[in-house]
Structure formats: structure tokens, C-alpha cells
Amino acid sequence: MARPPRWQATLDASIEEACLAVRLYNDSAEARAFEGFVVHMHLAWLYLLHAEFVRDDVDFRYWDPSFKKRLLKVDGEPKRWELERSMKERWPEDTDPARANLALFIRLRNRLEHRHAHADEALMLNLAGHAHALLVNYESELTAQFGDNQSLALRLRLPIFVGTFTPQGEQALRRFRKTLPADLRTFVTEYESGLDEAVTADPRYEFRLRAMVELAPKDPDAVAMQFTHYADMTDDERAAVEELGRRGQVIVRDRKQPVSGLGRLMPKPAAAEVEAGIPFVFNQSHFTAAWKRKKVRPPNGDPNPDRTNSDFCEYDEPTKSYRYTKAYVNHLIKKCGTTEGFKETTGMTARPKATISTSSPYSSAS
Template structure:
């Protein structure tokens, strides 16, 4: 019998961590279920990439900068790359898979041992699509690198659950989404604001599912649950699915967003911050045209004031007004920093500040 590859124990350890992550996430009696999922999937990816680079003969140890021929060591052992470094080496270009993993790396640093079980439930409700994509991406990478024999398909099953199958369950999940602690909402909004629409709409970054109860005769050769990729549908089928999404309940990242966030900014503060960062005059009229053009919030008098773009704006239900994120300020300053950018956005030439206006903006900042 041939000796097993020296990276094989790493694969087994990785698979065990992924299975444990899924079990914790699906266990209703586990108080810190989502934290457990994030932590153990972190280890699963770490061991998987460790195995890949070991197989490929890549040196993933850190070498000392002052003495390049000496290894960095921790407690006498060579210091190896952390997950963030592995990810950059494996996916050099930014893509949905890399962005999804990096989101969870950042989230782990935010949540580990910090939030109670209620916040864990809110996280799971708000980030379920990202978590599902996280696990599926892991499975695809595992099988692509080491073959079908290591698949988790024989170990993991679609959980039996109630969730949005009932109106009351759906209402509860929506309430949980809006109950995330302010620092987590800010982290999520700012991370998403730094990604392109192409990445955030990709299923490998966040998986969105629509479940339709199909009334058909029992087929002994069919699975109870089957997954069909949108790209595999015919044009006629795609049109039908999109029509279903428009008419029915759509699974979106947030639908009810009533929160009070101490890190949000009032309009005057946004205007001052953007004006201070630009060489051009930026006033309230520009601010209003900006949120309208970018669609960051509904118009005045909307019957659904909570339907904002959570990356840039959140609705405060208690006070009936809006707060804007730092990401919105960053977005505007980036778009409007040049003559060309200003003209493209507003359709008019910018007015360069006079010296007195520059001083006023500096004083306001």
C-alpha cells in the first residue's frame, strides 16, 4: 500500500472543520452558532490552502527581514502564513470567492467572543446568503483541487427548518436583521461599499435562493431538493424566474432597516465632509441630487422609507429621518474629485472654490 501524501492529514482536518462549522450553524441549541460557523470555516479554509501549497511545493513560512536566511519563529516553530495571506496568493485578483473569504476574515475579528446569542441570531439572519456561499465555495475548491472523493456532499444535508416558510417566521427573521449591533452594521456596510456590483451580485459572494414548493408526482430517482444554476436556464426560464422575483417575496440582503446608529451622519455633516474633501463648491442641492442619482434612499413621502441602500444610508424609524455612512462620503468624494468626474455625474461644470470658501470648509471640518 502506497504511503499517503503528506498533505492528506491537512485535507482531513479541513473537512472535519467544515463539517463542524455546518453542524454548529444548523444546531438550534447552540448559543454561539454563527460565531462557531465563522471560526471553524476559517480553520477549514486555512487547512485546505495549507494542503494545496504543501502539495505544490510553495514555501508558506515567514522569513526574517533583518536576516533573510533565518525563519521567523513563534515558540520555536516557524511562523506560517495566516489565512488572509494564503487567500491573496491563491486568488491574486479580486473576485467573488476571494471577497467572500476576506469578508469572513474581517467578520471573525469583529465578532469572536464579543456578542451574545441574540446578536448571533441576527448575524445568521442577515448573513445567511454569504455564509451559504462561503461553504459552497469551500466545497468547489476542495473538489477542484483534490477530486470528487473528498466531497462533503455525502456528509452534509440541507437542514430541516421552518424559517420563511411561515409568515410569522419571516417577520421574525426580518426583525432579527434590523437588530444587529451598530459596529457590525457599520462593518458590513463599509465592506460592501468597497466592492463592485459585479462581485456583490455574484452567487459566489452571496447566495440567494428562492424555494418553490413543487407539486409533482414522486420520482424515486429524483432528489427532494435540487439546485439549478440561473446560468443553466433557457432564456424563457430566466424570464419566468425574474418575473417570479418581481411578483413574489424576493430574498434580499435587507428589507427593513430601522436602526439608530451612532456612527451615521446627518445631511449637514455629510455636506461638510464632502465639501472639505473637494476642490469644488458642494452644497445641499448637490447632496440631494447625489442621493437621488445613486438611489441610496427613497424619495420624500415614500410608503417604504426603510428601503435604502444600506451601504450608504439607513432609516431611523424612531425619528423618521435618515443617517448616512462614511462610505457614502467616500463614494461622493471619489466620484467628484476631478472635473471629468463632476461633469459626468452632474452634467455640468464644477465651480472651483475661492480662497475664502476653502477656509470656511477647513473651519467646518
């Protein structure tokens, strides 16, 4: 049996933390359900991003600024990036809605102290959409980076909940939302005041969902909950949904069916993607030199062609060829972005791309 990838244990820990977070959130008997959700989702995100860094060969340890070759250590172990530093590496732009959502919960976790124990349920009501977005963003990142077979959908169940409330019950919930302590209410208001409207309106920042009870005959082939694609609706149905959307949104995410080689690249397009991401010429010769120096895959004619670095490359038995991962492309872009890194990775001298003069608005490549 092949050895599991280096990142697998970290990814498994991340998924376990996310599942625990959801269980706590959905447990009505848990006194500090929301706080538990925030803490464990914090760990889930931290481990997920660290798994990506391990896979992509990103050094996420802290180095002593006084000694270039000395690691900072805590209890004898290298100090690694906390979630905020990891988040900035993953999303360099602070306008990204997923980053804005995660940053909100990082700051909120730092404020959740024992004096706010009575505010747990009020926080859950006020930030339910943000919490849902945090989980949906995690699921999207998890499956995009590590494949649909890692999806939380394979581990979580649909919760049973009350679909409708009486008008009196709805008013009671509205009154209860106002019991959130003033300092926490101010914290959320001030945080969102610094965000662009396009970010706060994005479902990756706050997820809004409107559920409607359907009165329909029982269908033995139907599931208890279903989603309808916007593109499949009539004009009248779209108008009705848009009217509902003033108070909520229903979001459907397509799930890719199993496809051989999904997300993998052959050498030529992989080299082209690397070149597009760096300021130097990067062709298939450079690509070949890079995998040879890193020993990403065996050389041609090796009796064990399947012994690859599984994080970066896969051997396809039917075609007797190799396919490369997006992680390897990202790794090469990071490494080859400087002249020193280019030389170290390929063994060749970096050659800047030819530039086109832009002195005239009518200039173009001939």
C-alpha cells in the same frame, strides 16, 4: 500500500473543520452557532490553502527580514502564513468575488467578541447568503484542487428546515434582522461600499437561493430535493425564474463523472502551458530535464515505474505512460518565472521568447 501524499493530513483536517462548521450552523440548539461556523470555516480555509501550498511546493513560512536564512518561529515551530496572507497568494487580484467573500469573514472573525453574544442569530440572518457562499466556494476549491472524491457532498446531509412561513412569521424575521448591533451593521455596510457592484452581485460573494414547495404526485424514483438546469427550461419558465431572481438565485453546479486521467496532462501540452505562463522558451526538453532533476518520476526502463511523486505525476499502467498534474504545471511556472529559478529547475539557461514588433497596428507574425 503507497504512502499518502504529504498534504493529505492537512487536507483531512480542513475537511473535518468544514464539517464541524456546518454542524454548528445547522444546530438550532447551539447558542453561538454562527460564531462557531465562522471560526471553524476560517480554519477549514486555512488548512485547505496550506494543503495546496504543500502539494505545489510553495514555501509558506515567514523568514526573519534581518537574517535571510533564519526562519521566524513561534514556540519553537516555524511561523506559517495566516489565512489573509494565504488568501492573497491564492487570489492575487482583490476583485475576485471568492476572495472578497473570504476577506469579509476574516475581518468578521476578528470582530466577534463576547460583547456580541446576543447578536449571533441576527448575524446569521443578515449574512446567511454570505455564509452559504463561503461554504460553496470552499466546496468548489476543494473539488477543483483535489478531486470530486473529496467533496463535502459525501459527508454532509441535506438539513431539514421549514420551507414556508406565515406572513406574520416573515415580518417577525425582518424585524429581528434589524436587531444587529449598530457597529456590526456599519462594519458590513462599509465593507461592501468598497467593493465593485459586479463583486457584490456575484454568487461567489453572496449566495441567494429561492426554494419553492412542489405540489406533485409521489414518485418512488424521485429525491426530496431537485434542481433544474436553466438551459433545460422553456422560455416561459426562464422568464418566471428571472422574475424570481430579482429576490434570489438557484445555482446548479455540474459534477464531473469519473474519467480516467481527468485533469492530467501529457508532456507536450504540459510544457506548452508552462511556456505560456513564463517569459522564457520552455519546450519538452526543458520539461524532461525538470522532472529528472526533481525526480518526479522514475527514468525510462525503471523496474518500479509507479514510484512517482504523486503530487505531480501519475503512472498509467494500461498505456505505460506518465501523466502530469496541474499542480506540477503551476510549480514549474512559479519556479521558472525567473532566470535563476529556470536554471535551478532545468539546469539550462533561460532564453527569452522572441518578441513581435507592435509599432504598426497592421504588424503580424509572418
